[in-house]
Amino acid sequence: MSTAPAFREVNFDxxxxxxxxxxxxxxxxxxxxxHAGELSQPRKAALQGIAKMRTxxxxxxGQGFFLPHDRPNAGWLRQFGFDGSDAQVCARAWTxxxxxxxxxxxxxxxxxxxxxxxxxxxxxxxxxTHFTVAxxxxxxxxxxxxxxxxxxxxxxxxxxxxxxxHDPVPARFGDEGAANFMRLASPVNGPGVExxxxxxxxxxxxxxxxxxxxxxxxxxxxxxxxxxVQQSAEALAAGxxxxxxxxxxHENILFAHEQAFADKAAFYAALAQxxxxxxxxxxxxxxxxxxxxxxxxxxxxxxxTLPDRQRALILPMExxxxxxxxxxxxxxxxxNGPIHAAHFVDVRESMHNGGGPxxxxxxVLLSREAEQAVHPAHLLDERGLDRLETIVGNHWxxxxxxxxxxxPDLWAQGQAARTALRHALEQALP
Ligand code: SUG
Numbered sequence: 001m002s003t004a005p006a007f008r009e010v011n012f013d014x015x016x017x018x019x020x021x022x023x024x025x026x027x028x029x030x031x032x033x034x035h036a037g038e039l040s041q042p043r044k045a046a047l048q049g050i051a052k053m054r055t056x057x058x059x060x061x062g063q064g065f066f067l068p069h070d071r072p073n074a075g076w077l078r079q080f081g082f083d084g085s086d087a088q089v090c091a092r093a094w095t096x097x098x099x100x101x102x103x104x105x106x107x108x109x110x111x112x113x114x115x116x117x118x119x120x121x122x123x124x125x126x127x128x129t130h131f132t133v134a135x136x137x138x139x140x141x142x143x144x145x146x147x148x149x150x151x152x153x154x155x156x157x158x159x160x161x162x163x164x165x166h167d168p169v170p171a172r173f174g175d176e177g178a179a180n181f182m183r184l185a186s187p188v189n190g191p192g193v194e195x196x197x198x199x200x201x202x203x204x205x206x207x208x209x210x211x212x213x214x215x216x217x218x219x220x221x222x223x224x225x226x227x228x229v230q231q232s233a234e235a236l237a238a239g240x241x242x243x244x245x246x247x248x249x250h251e252n253i254l255f256a257h258e259q260a261f262a263d264k265a266a267f268y269a270a271l272a273q274x275x276x277x278x279x280x281x282x283x284x285x286x287x288x289x290x291x292x293x294x295x296x297x298x299x300x301x302x303x304x305t306l307p308d309r310q311r312a313l314i315l316p317m318e319x320x321x322x323x324x325x326x327x328x329x330x331x332x333x334x335x336n337g338p339i340h341a342a343h344f345v346d347v348r349e350s351m352h353n354g355g356g357p358x359x360x361x362x363x364v365l366l367s368r369e370a371e372q373a374v375h376p377a378h379l380l381d382e383r384g385l386d387r388l389e390t391i392v393g394n395h396w397x398x399x400x401x402x403x404x405x406x407x408p409d410l411w412a413q414g415q416a417a418r419t420a421l422r423h424a425l426e427q428a429l430p
Pocket of ligand 1: 359
């Protein structure tokens with residue numbers, strides 16, 4: 001008789017908000033630059049995100065969600081001297097500071113991998129799951145996410161017997177959360193090797209993750225032997241603005257591009273020493289160039305273990321459309337490899353802003369008891385997914401040009417969407 005594993009990973013996805021748009025706000029994010037100024041489709045974007053959540057839930061995995069943030073963020077705009085009602089603040093900011101207004105209106109909180117860094121209970125000194133909300137200090141449009149993210153984390157993971165939720169690291173030291181975090185552990189509920197990847201400034205694109213923030217997070221979370229590893233300058237220059245664009249880890253597998261890390265020999269040796277059954281599945285540049293990996297988001301896939309212990313990659317469909325990546329997947333994923341199956345999902349609207357399947361989720365490894373302590377309205381079953389789908393269908397705009405962001409009707413629509421979501425959360429309570 002097999003017993004159910006005591007821990008499982010639950011993915012909390014950011015529900016894509018009604019102001020999803022292509023304003024080209026992220027220097028170094030090539031997809032976002034390429035699609036800047038285009039029409040976005042917020043409703044389709046959110047439905048694609050929900051369909052991905054449904055796919056994972058259908059595969060037997062735990063699925064939760066975060067709410068979209070209140071956008072445009074009038075409270076943030078007030079800090080720039082705009083006053084009056086929210087509508088007056090927004091109207092003046094739109095006229096006088098259109099770039100600032102676009103930054104205040106961004107739906108970027110959808111990329112939940114940037115919400116926080118999470119150290120699961122088996123790794124930490126006090127046996128609780130620790131979260132540090134990411135300051136996202138490098139990009140103006142992301143720098144005002146953390147207060148609402150912190151509120152949501154404290155609400156969802158409120159039970160201090162299991163969870164500790166920390167304030168952000170001081171903003172001088174950039175931190176972009178779990179997008180630069182990896183954990184190797186076998187079994188998954190054993191103590192893991194935690195890795196944080198930082199960038200060195202000085203290249204053509206900003207390095208968003210500082211080494212100081214990585215070390216601060218290990219200290220706060222009570223991680224004894226965490227590894228801080230430098231991302232390679234080539235990867236950053238090629239558009240890997242987060243490590244999760246060129247590497248992903250799960251259980252004892254590190255799946256990474258050959259050029260992901262500055263000193264991979266030292267990194268691989270340190271990992272091998274700490275993780276005896278480590279498998280490094282490295283994709284050579286001769287088979288998939290950094291450019292193809294970044295354009296397809298091969299490594300921004302979710303590497304998961306299904307209830308039957310098969311391992312699967314949840315990949316963006318762009319991987320099937322990128323010839324070198326398709327060839328690599330066809331010859332390396334299957335019954336004989338460490339990864340048994342590939343599932344392709346359509347999150348194209350998010351991809352056009354540089355956010356793949358893995359960007360949209362925050363992984364939280366939970367014991368059965370800790371999972372029961374999670375706020376139940378943020379955990380999804382089929383009915384919960386249906387509810388979200390209906391609300392999105394009723395309240396999200398179909399299309400949005402960056403120039404539509406200044407329409408008062410859009411702001412009002414955003415408020416109506418939040419009211420509907422709040423109501424749905426109440427309904428979801430047992
Ligand atoms: O921070 N895009 C996000 C994408 C984040 C992806 N997350 C992970 N890799 N985990 C970013 O660059 C584009 C928004 C705009 O340009 O309007 C944006 O913010």
